[in-house]
């Protein structure tokens with residue numbers, strides 16, 4: 001039995017009156033990739049964003065229930081969310097590099113969190129860019145604007161940016177949906193690599209992608225988790241009719 | 253009538269209106285410049301005015317205008333940016349914030365002569381600042397500050413929200429995010445807005461008649477101690493600005509060349525305001541390119 005990086009107990013998310021996520025209890029195993037799939041609007045992003053408390057930024061949003069990370073319930077009001085987000089990184093659907101140089105995009109976070117020496121930062125930048133498989137493309141232009149990179153490169157830069165903080169968990173919300181097939185497969189390879197060091201939760205609309213890269217998969221439908229199982233099992237032999245309908249493309 | 257004809261007529265009418273506006277503008281500018289440019293010389297820009305003899309200049313007035321502008325900006329830029337940050341990033345939408353917003357709007361569109369009278373009653377008399385650069389700067393603050401707040405707020409709201417999310421997701425505090433992620437992106441907008449607003453201050457006259465005053469003491473441009481009475485830098489001395497000077501010589505100028513001086517000074521004023529406007533655009537464009545361009 002593997003340790004859990006994160007687990008939710010009866011997590012509920014409301015936007016005002018709207019009950020977007022209902023009683024979701026999921027365990028995310030350490031150093032594994034967990035995929036969240038389901039039709040549009042079923043609450044995958046909402047659920048993912050409550051894991052690193054990004055929903056705190058939305059005034060109408062209310063999250064109840066527990067999120068356990070080791071022995072801490074991080075959904076309490078006493079949690080230091082700024083410190084928490086250092087341990088739980090996030091990669092967004094659209095690449096969103098800062099309006100800064102490639103180097104600064106990576107160094108910004110670690111410097112704020114206390115890495116001050118130039119040599120250390122230089123090393124960290126190189127290490128992170130290597131991990132995100134984008135070092136070769138960027139090493140000669142580290143001090144040029146990150147906006148000169150292609151969309152796929154920008155997304156890998158964003159992954160490098162979260163890796164640079166050495167988080168325990170990385171949350172990814174449809175990280176390849178804005179990318180072409182080649183960039184997509186590079187990012188997928190990258191995710192499989194990163195799994196050695198990080199626990200990853202990824203939202204995807206691409207069933208093949210979920211099947212290719214994830215260890216476990218949760219199927220969401222209108223705010224509920226319908227089925228959560230080993231990815232192979234869920235795709236080959238789902239126990240719920242709704243799941244088999246969804247993965248065989250009969251709806252959603 | 254067919255849709256095509258209607259379209260043609262509408263286009264024609266719009267073109268005419270636009271052409272008319274441009275013609276008026278160019279005519280106005282041309283008239284002022286042609287009348288005045290001939291009178292501008294180095295001597296005119298640097299020497300002191302004469303009250304009854306010909307050959308006076310506008311040196312002290314030009315200096316006063318610039319100095320007053322700097323003083324005003326020293327007051328309004330930090331306050332305005334601070335309040336703008338508060339309004340866009342911290343204030344929760346509520347009755348209070350919409351009320352603040354209303355006050356800001358009203359203040360910035362206040363008739364300037366009223367602001368001037370208010371300055372006279374409150375700043376000059378009640379608080380005893382007298383006719384001084386300081387009173388003038390405070391009066392100008394009344395309409396410049398709201399503008400600065402609005403400019404900053406707009407600049408910050410214009411930053412894509414993804415930038416903020418990216419920063420928060422790295423565990424970066426709100427204040428650091430504002431300082432290091434949002435403000436740099438908003439800077440071109442804030443800067444060019446500030447310069448545009450500065451252009452308005454530069455040309456303001458009505459609010460200054462009764463606050464900064466309509467006279468200048470004899471200035472000693474070799475004395476830069478701000479505490480001396482005759483020092484140009486003393487913020488508590490009366491200071492007639494260029495715009496006020498134009499108004500004054502036009503209405504009560506005794507020098508034989510008063511009309512030419514007024515024309516020359518007007519041309520200088522217009523040129524300065526143009527420089528501010530064009531400078532703001534150029535700077536804004538340059539900085540936007542610099543921050544976002546693919547290099």
Ligand SMILES: Nc1ncnc2c1ncn2[C@@H]1O[C@H](COP(=O)(O)OP(=O)(O)OP(=O)(O)O)[C@@H](O)[C@H]1O
Pocket residue numbers: 015018020038039040041042043044045046047058060
């Ligand atoms: N900021 C918000 N305010 C109010 N309702 C919201 C907000 N964000 C999302 N919702 C609603 O919550 C529900 C779940 O949205 P969510 O974005 O989590 O779906 P999703 O599963 O990620 O969909 P997609 O696959 O299209 O990204 C939707 O019905 C959506 O309309």
Ligand SMILES: [Mg+2]
Pocket residue numbers: 044045046173
């Ligand atoms: Mg989503």
